[in-house]
Amino acid sequence: MATDQALLGLDNLELGPAPRSDPGRLARKGWAAVWPKLLAIAIVLAIWELVALSGWKQYVFKGPGPVFSNLWNDALHGNLWSVIGVTLQSAVTGYALAILIGTVVGVLVARIPPVRAAVGSIITGLQTMPSIAWVPFAIIIFGENASAILFVVVLGAAPSIANGLITGVDYTPPLLLRAGKTMGLRGFALYRYLVLPASLPAYVAGMKQGWAFAWRSLMAGELVVQIIGQFSIGQQLNVDQSNQDFTGATAMIIVILVIGIVVDTLFTKLDQGIRKRRGLLDPATT
Amino acid sequence: MSTTDRRTAPLGYVPGASARSEGSGPSGPDRAAVRLTDVTKVYGSGARAVQALDKVSLAVADGEFVCLIGASGCGKSTLLSLVAGLDSATSGEVFTAGRRVSLMFQEPALFPWLTAGRNVELALRARGVPKADRRERTRELLETVRLTGFGDKRPHELSGGMRQRVAMARALAQDADVLLMDEPFGALDAMTRDLLHDELERICAERTLTVLFVTHNVREAARLGDRVIVLSSRPGRVIDEVSLPRTGPRRIDSVEVAEVAGRLTDRLREEMGRHGH
Numbered sequence: 001m002a003t004d005q006a007l008l009g010l011d012n013l014e015l016g017p018a019p020r021s022d023p024g025r026l027a028r029k030g031w032a033a034v035w036p037k038l039l040a041i042a043i044v045l046a047i048w049e050l051v052a053l054s055g056w057k058q059y060v061f062k063g064p065g066p067v068f069s070n071l072w073n074d075a076l077h078g079n080l081w082s083v084i085g086v087t088l089q090s091a092v093t094g095y096a097l098a099i100l101i102g103t104v105v106g107v108l109v110a111r112i113p114p115v116r117a118a119v120g121s122i123i124t125g126l127q128t129m130p131s132i133a134w135v136p137f138a139i140i141i142f143g144e145n146a147s148a149i150l151f152v153v154v155l156g157a158a159p160s161i162a163n164g165l166i167t168g169v170d171y172t173p174p175l176l177l178r179a180g181k182t183m184g185l186r187g188f189a190l191y192r193y194l195v196l197p198a199s200l201p202a203y204v205a206g207m208k209q210g211w212a213f214a215w216r217s218l219m220a221g222e223l224v225v226q227i228i229g230q231f232s233i234g235q236q237l238n239v240d241q242s243n244q245d246f247t248g249a250t251a252m253i254i255v256i257l258v259i260g261i262v263v264d265t266l267f268t269k270l271d272q273g274i275r276k277r278r279g280l281l282d283p284a285t286t
Numbered sequence: 287m288s289t290t291d292r293r294t295a296p297l298g299y300v301p302g303a304s305a306r307s308e309g310s311g312p313s314g315p316d317r318a319a320v321r322l323t324d325v326t327k328v329y330g331s332g333a334r335a336v337q338a339l340d341k342v343s344l345a346v347a348d349g350e351f352v353c354l355i356g357a358s359g360c361g362k363s364t365l366l367s368l369v370a371g372l373d374s375a376t377s378g379e380v381f382t383a384g385r386r387v388s389l390m391f392q393e394p395a396l397f398p399w400l401t402a403g404r405n406v407e408l409a410l411r412a413r414g415v416p417k418a419d420r421r422e423r424t425r426e427l428l429e430t431v432r433l434t435g436f437g438d439k440r441p442h443e444l445s446g447g448m449r450q451r452v453a454m455a456r457a458l459a460q461d462a463d464v465l466l467m468d469e470p471f472g473a474l475d476a477m478t479r480d481l482l483h484d485e486l487e488r489i490c491a492e493r494t495l496t497v498l499f500v501t502h503n504v505r506e507a508a509r510l511g512d513r514v515i516v517l518s519s520r521p522g523r524v525i526d527e528v529s530l531p532r533t534g535p536r537r538i539d540s541v542e543v544a545e546v547a548g549r550l551t552d553r554l555r556e557e558m559g560r561h562g563h
Contacts, residue, residue, distance in 0.1 A: 003481055003484040003485065003488075004432055006481055007485065008432065010447065010477070010478060010481065011445065011448055014445035014448070015444075015445060175391060175393060175395045176395055176397065178372060178389070178395070179389075179391070179395035179397075181372055182370055182372065182387075182460070183388075183408070183456070183460060184412040184413060185412050189412065193408055193411075193412070194397065197397065198397075198399075200399070277440060278398040278399055278440070279398060279443070280398075
């Protein structure tokens with residue numbers, strides 16, 4: 001038997017049969033992911049309703065019914081969408097700025113040893129610092145305006161993003177570096193074609209964590225920094241607190257939670273996509 | 287020319303270089319593609335210093351296939367790194383006569399975020415091949431390693447043997463005259479390895495490659511080499527050299543290969559015994 005025939009046969013044997021197409025599989029997989037979540041939400045709502053029915057703090061505490069009808073009315077007739085819009089705009093601006101700064105700092109720290117020695121541990125220190133502690137500082141410097149909020153968001157998110165990138169660069173497999181260098185990749189090309197793509201999973205993990213910190217920092221900032229003429233989620237919460245409006249405040253908390261979960265899910269999908277393409281996911285679990 | 291014809295041709299035959307392995311000694315043949323002269327490599331310094339190579343001299347002629355064998359700690363990988371220019375010798379001289387050198391490892395070391403085709407293409411890009419030519423060159427290279435149609439697969443979707451062939455296509459994309467191979471088939475099963483031996487011979491003959499092939503496997507060395515160099519361990523030193531004139535295609539299960547492999551094994555055991563007390 002000629003070598004090429006044997007080799008072709010061996011390749012086909014090792015790759016195994018092509019996966020059978022199964023249109024029902026996707027639907028079943030989707031349902032398997034959805035029902036536990038629906039059940040968990042149902043249980044939470046049931047407990048909530050039971051507490052309301054028990055009469056605990058009955059003058060202020062309301063069940064899910066009034067809260068969701070408040071949310072519904074606010075969505076149809078109130079300012080829910082403009083409130084969310086204002087907050088998301090700050091979130092996007094602050095987060096984008098954090099990615100920019102975090103990435104530049106990350107590359108500098110990873111590339112230049114003295115920079116790493118100087119600020120490497122400070123970045124981790126900043127990461128553990130509760131961002132609300134920056135709010136008074138930001139107000140003193142910028143005054144009560146959007147810049148103060150952005151400052152807090154950037155300080156909250158940028159360290160995680162920088163650290164993610166640094167970790168990714170540090171963990172670039174040495175064997176791939178050797179392969180890249182034998183290929184003739186040097187300097188910028190080595191970064192562009194090898195180090196940065198190799199760092200992507202850790203970088204995305206850092207961005208995901210950075211988002212969580214950005215979202216928290218943003219809420220802290222909005223609760224404290226009162227900007228006239230810009231009605232955000234945080235300010236709505238403040239107003240609800242002053243009015244002793246339980247349903248309004250709870251509705252806002254639900255909005256905050258949902259936005260946080262939606263964005264986190266997007267990052268999880270992105271992360272899984274990257275890992276799947278690189279063969280880092282166990283096929284049995286996907 | 288059919289596959290069989292190519293395999294019967296003497297491996298890497300270069301006119302005028304036929305006398306290359308005739309007792310030319312460490313100073314080697316005149317038309318050396320790679321020449322090491324008294325190369326010593328020490329890692330670290332002071333009391334912690336580890337000597338990996340001790341005055342190693344060897345020469346590989348144009349188109350020659352030389353296997354390096356030795357027990358653990360003989361500095362085989364260090365030697366390849368020096369020839370590849372990834373590291374520099376502590377003393378002595380490494381000379382590659384301005385040839386392009388590429389290096390293959392035991393692991394394919396493919397970039398997992400790129401498809402097989404893109405991995406090959408990146409090597410072309412690193413060498414400055416214009417974009418317009420890269421696609422066609424990539425197709426040809428994948429054809430050379432018999433992976434036509436697999437260019438869009440990602441490394442993790444391929445078998446170990448196929449990944450190693452993509453790595454070979456990538457090494458060939460570097461347009462190297464000298465191929466350094468660091469136990470390239472060490473992680474593969476015996477059947478795949480046998481087939482890849484045939485493939486490697488075919489490709490080397492087609493392209494007149496000079497190969498320096500490191501292995502632990504004495505049979506593999508006896509199967510592939512025009513010459514086998516035996517290194518001692520800690521530090522690495524050339525202690526023996528066997529010439530294997532090529533009369534026709536070899537099989538790894540032939541009597542001749544087994545006989546040479548046996549001699550090499552004895553020599554290696556003798557060397558290991560030195561470290562046994």
